[in-house]
Amino acid sequence: MKLYLFYDDGVCAGLGHYRRVRALAHKLALISSHQNSTECVFCPIGTRKLESMENLHTFCTHIKPEETLGAVVDSYVFGVEHFALLDSIFAHLVCFDDTNRALYPQKSFILNGAPNAHKLYPQHTSHHLLGLGFALCDAVFTPITSVCERISDIFVSFGGSDTQNLSGQILPFIESSALFSPSSQDFAPCTIHLVLGRYYPHTPPTHPNLQCYIDLNPAQMHALMQQCDIAISAGGGTLIELASSLIPTIMLESAPNQHFQITQFADIGAFKHAQNLTQIPKLIESLMPKNTRESAKDTLSTLRIGQELESALRNVFDFNP
Template sequence: MKLYLFYDDGAQAGLGHYRRVRALAHRIMRLAHITIESVLCPTQHLESIENLRAFCAQISSEESLGAVVDSYVFGMEHFALLDSVFSRLVCFDDTNRAVYPQGSFILNGAPNAHKLYPAHMPYHLLGLGFALCDEVFAPIMAVREGVRDIFVSFGGSDLDNLSAQILPFIESSVLFSAHNPSVDSAPTIHLVLGRYYAHIPPTSSYLICHRDLSPTQMHALMQRCDIAISAGGGTLIELAASLMPTIMLESAPNQHFQITQFAALGAFKHAQSLTQIPTLIESLAPKTAREYAKATLVGLRLGQEIESALRDIFDLDF
């Protein structure tokens, strides 16, 4: 059987869509009693409805388990076509777009996602119980006395180059102050640049740049770090699953809801501008603050409901 994965990719979209559909596909494969082949379908080749129609004409419904879609490129006509081809359609959503066919399953794993869907139905899979990321992002329980390493990531493309813009604000925090007697040496900033990062990488005496890390490499780097600064996309869920105290900075409008809801839970800090970064770093410097953040994240139970839902949707054996 084949599972078709439609996702936005490239410099304008980053890697979050790809990682979400792959994480869902891995869960399905683990639960299934049959061999399932994932068919990767980047939407930049299928944005034309004619191209999508020609692609779908080659699909055998008897050999298809269904489709998973994570796309802002596709509109109502695209989703209607997919709905006519696949018996099961699961659509990732962040903002309650009015484009999905009736009967398709809508997945939004943001905290309190039900607030976005006032008339939510059983086919809406909403909230942190349905949050998805690669299972390599296991909880990191250890909390060191001081902040020695800072993890920074703004996704696969970072179109606004927040990676460079934020460095002076990090370095102006109390952690880097020569007048702070509690600082034996300044922390190291670990900046993760995504696959589609198109700017000149920044430089600093405190900085190590990492490029296009795999999920396993990302989690290994998180294990070295004490706090994180991140945009509000897929990396935020990975940091939550890893129990990493994090400062969130919005890099795209569709991230706004998830960021505000994580902030309301008290799990993460919300930087509404770069100028707030030094103060928020200082607030996470005490060990007790980071212990509180980890304890809050442990209680969120991310992804606890997804496997039961997948068994029902795809008729997978227990």
């Protein structure tokens, strides 16, 4: 049986869409009673030019519905016609969503793993899989419970593309914080660990206090998080990974679709929301006390990230327990 996964790709899309569908494919492989014969067919929309309805029609003519488990879609490029075509072919259709777009077929399942996602869907039904209980996160992102007296390492990531170059812009603001002030009683050498995505289009920054990493896989990302005391991140899938790892985090919006998730994590209280770069130094300073970071980890440890997903997927794809 084949599972088709359609997702936005390329410089403008970054890596978040691919990572979400890959994580879902892995989850389905673990719980599927057909796992020995399941084949995941990854369909990057930009690479295959599937945003063209003509090309998508041609692609779909080679699909045998009776030989498929269904399809998963994570795309802002696809419109009503694209989703309608897939809905006519696949018995099961799961659509990732972040902002309650009114374009999904009635019988499809809508997946939004942001905290309190139900607030976005006033008319939600049993076909809506909403909230942190349905969030996807690679199993490698396990809790990091240790808390150091001082912040000595900062994890920074702005996704797979970072076309705004927040990675470069943020460095002087981090270094203007009390962490880098010799007059501070908490002063100690501090290292910024900057993760650049595969599609990062700018010249990687350099600085004595900076270490850069490019296109890390999930295991490498988590290994780096284990070295760090706090994080600064955009509001996409990395937030779920940081929450699962119990890393106190400052969030900075890099795309409009991240706004809801950022505000909801801020309401939980474990993560801090930077409205702009100028707020970064004060927010770093607010995380310097050890007890503040301990409290953040305690709050994050209560979140039930992804714990409702397995039973939901069994229901969607008609898997037996």
